[in-house]
Amino acid sequence: MDISVIGVPAEAVEIYRYFLRHRGDGIGSIRQALDMDPDTIEGAVDTLGRLALLDITDRHRVMATEPRIGIERLIEQRLNELNTEIRRVLTTRDAIASFVEDQRHGEEATSALDIERVEGLDRVRQRLDDLGFFSYKETLCLHPGGPLSLGAIETALPLDTRSLRRGLAVKAVYHPKALDDQNMAAYLREVVSLGGQIHITEDPMDRMLIFDRSVAVVPIHPKESSRGALLVKEPGLVSQLVTYFDGVWDAATDLREFTEPSSDGPLLSDLERKVLEVMARADKDEIAAREIDVSVRTYRRYVADLMARLGAVNRFQAALRAKEEKWI
The missing domain is CATH 1.10.10.10 (Winged helix-like DNA-binding domain superfamily/Winged helix DNA-binding domain)
Known part of the structure; x- marks a missing residue:
């Protein structure tokens, strides 16, 4: 039986039981009757005395308090403590109004547009990694420039692999200049072999990434992507960017058709x-x-x-x- 909830530890319970059975015995008798070390006995006896379950005024003649009185008193004391704690917890509801007011001020401060400015390549890469990790439907990408650096490819491939193995759709449009680099071309073929979809277009396009058609990432400056990025979550703006992506995607050519236009049969990965x-x-x-x-x-x-x-x-x-x- 566990009565530690009212402050009586297990070793103290055994000593309390002993003195209920052996009224008037001294502390020294416990050391012979129970298999406990002296320090444990002394600590438990002091606890029982503090809880008024033992009268240890005379340590050579210890008297145990009647359970119906001693235990009931501890239960009542514990219930009073719990009721006090419950009342304290309930009073925290008064703080809700204050927090709601803080929230209202925050919403007013950001009510213009839900756009986050992220500066620095390291911070941008971290945010992109977070967005990719928590996406669950698809990733859309427009890449108007030439090939990625070898370091960027080595960073991007594991992320694309992770997304595709999780069942996400990965769709990206690149400029033909990206294929001039062997490492880049191999990277794009690898993405296709894993289930990604790559299109190629010579038409002008703006750089962007879109996650789950709910968050768009565009450069702060269209010609200087190293300056940072804007994370756009405003539904109206994201919808326009998705429409723009779909138009570029539909007008572009599948990578396999672009690189092997003379193939008679269907191009299958x-x-x-x-x-x-x-x-x-x-x-x-x-x-x-x-x-x-x-x-x-x-x-x-x-x-x-x-x-x-x-x-x-x-x-x-x-x-x-x-x-x-x-x-x-």
């Missing part, structure tokens, strides 16, 4: 071919996704895209048409 191969034979999406080592969300997204491209009404028909068209 390795992952797309794997999806087609398991589509007909796998009974469940979970089994198929596990077999090709992707998330269920990613598998279903690829299935829907391939069915649309093949003009199929179901997955089995899509697999048959893929074989007829010699896609697999």
